[in-house]
Amino acid sequence: MNQLCRHFGDCGGCRFQDVEYCQQLINKENLVKELIEKNNFALEIRKIHSYQKFFYRNKMEFSFSGAQGSVLCGLYSGSKDRRLVNLEECLLFSKDIGKILNVVRAFGNQKGFSVFNKYSHRGFLRNLIVRETKFTAQTMVAIVTTSEQDLNSSEFVEAILNLDLEKPVVSIFWIKNDSWSDAVVFEKKELIFGQPFIQEELDGLFFNIGVDSFFQVNPQGIKELYQTIRKEAALDKEKRVLDLFCGVGSIGIFLAKEAEHVFGVELHQPIVEAAIINAENNKVGNITFFAEDTRRFLNLKAQGYKNIDCIVLNPPRSGLSKKIIRAVLRLEPAVIFYSSCNPKSMMDDLSGLVGEYDLDFIEPFDFFPHTPHLECLVKMKRNRPKG
Numbered sequence: 001m002n003q004l005c006r007h008f009g010d011c012g013g014c015r016f017q018d019v020e021y022c023q024q025l026i027n028k029e030n031l032v033k034e035l036i037e038k039n040n041f042a043l044e045i046r047k048i049h050s051y052q053k054f055f056y057r058n059k060m061e062f063s064f065s066g067a068q069g070s071v072l073c074g075l076y077s078g079s080k081d082r083r084l085v086n087l088e089e090c091l092l093f094s095k096d097i098g099k100i101l102n103v104v105r106a107f108g109n110q111k112g113f114s115v116f117n118k119y120s121h122r123g124f125l126r127n128l129i130v131r132e133t134k135f136t137a138q139t140m141v142a143i144v145t146t147s148e149q150d151l152n153s154s155e156f157v158e159a160i161l162n163l164d165l166e167k168p169v170v171s172i173f174w175i176k177n178d179s180w181s182d183a184v185v186f187e188k189k190e191l192i193f194g195q196p197f198i199q200e201e202l203d204g205l206f207f208n209i210g211v212d213s214f215f216q217v218n219p220q221g222i223k224e225l226y227q228t229i230r231k232e233a234a235l236d237k238e239k240r241v242l243d244l245f246c247g248v249g250s251i252g253i254f255l256a257k258e259a260e261h262v263f264g265v266e267l268h269q270p271i272v273e274a275a276i277i278n279a280e281n282n283k284v285g286n287i288t289f290f291a292e293d294t295r296r297f298l299n300l301k302a303q304g305y306k307n308i309d310c311i312v313l314n315p316p317r318s319g320l321s322k323k324i325i326r327a328v329l330r331l332e333p334a335v336i337f338y339s340s341c342n343p344k345s346m347m348d349d350l351s352g353l354v355g356e357y358d359l360d361f362i363e364p365f366d367f368f369p370h371t372p373h374l375e376c377l378v379k380m381k382r383n384r385p386k387g
């Protein structure tokens, strides 16, 4: 039997901790097989990759609840009442998290801070974001409040830095968020200690992770996923790659050293700015990023980039639109890689590509142990000459 987190069953953070991990892997492999059979796809189904089953996540976003003098901080319950579960540990994230949560709650109580109420829109404490790098052992803490009270930044920093942690805190932010939205808005962010980012290392490459950066949650997993794409792409200095939905550029940067050029497309300008810095930090000069909607890029700009040999698709959970699929087909790349954390929407999209492409393999990566989520990589090869 798995070791169980003391909050299991109450906290909604993970659902399957009470299922033996080897059984979880079998269930996920079976899910992939069922989806492949249902869609009548013919391809090699590779063995699922598994990683550390605990302490794999590199980011958590906790909420505050309770009242003045009895501050709670944790995640919402899995039940319908959506109660906040006051966490003492989180086995998905980090060994240090209990200490960090305890000191932040104690600080809130000692200062008599109020807690934000989303209905009255009054109160001070909203969220606690903690990120850590797994290969370089750095921690970032960000406290999110309204601007109703003063945090006493220097005392907050002192309280955090006094902790004896496995992964030292190198960055602390105070984010002021007065918006009505439940989501954290990072407009007013103040660095109150240390450096503005933590830096993860993947296979000798370094990636900056800011307080509001998107970065895949399981670094061990993404390292293996990107290595697999690099090996299977077998690029050479004449090959051009288009990395669609490129985020902070990590896949493209992994591939660039073996390619003639990589083009990365990402919707959000700040994420593209982080991608450019990542390329510079890794001395990768043969990569160009576009801050653009993928569909718009494919329709308006991709014509200028006709000779694309390899396309990497890594869209959000909802997958691709029919228009994007048609635009990808018009570029006629020899090889397409599609990586997704939603195998179901991925299968729908593959149906739109299989006419002109043969499916080569699907390879599942268990990025999210104890949850229903699964990352899968598919490789496709063009089955006819360029038209």
Ligand SMILES: C[S@@+](CC[C@H](N)C(=O)[O-])C[C@H]1O[C@@H](n2cnc3c(N)ncnc32)[C@H](O)[C@@H]1O
Binding pocket: 214, 215, 216, 244, 245, 246, 247, 248, 249, 250, 251, 265, 266, 267, 268, 271, 292, 293, 294, 295, 314, 315, 316, 317
């Ligand atoms: C699943 S993430 C993949 C990120 C990246 N490939 C990686 O491995 O870290 C999807 C990315 O697509 C971006 N995105 C979402 N919709 C988009 C669109 N319409 N056009 C371009 N990028 C988009 C998101 O901002 C996010 O960074």
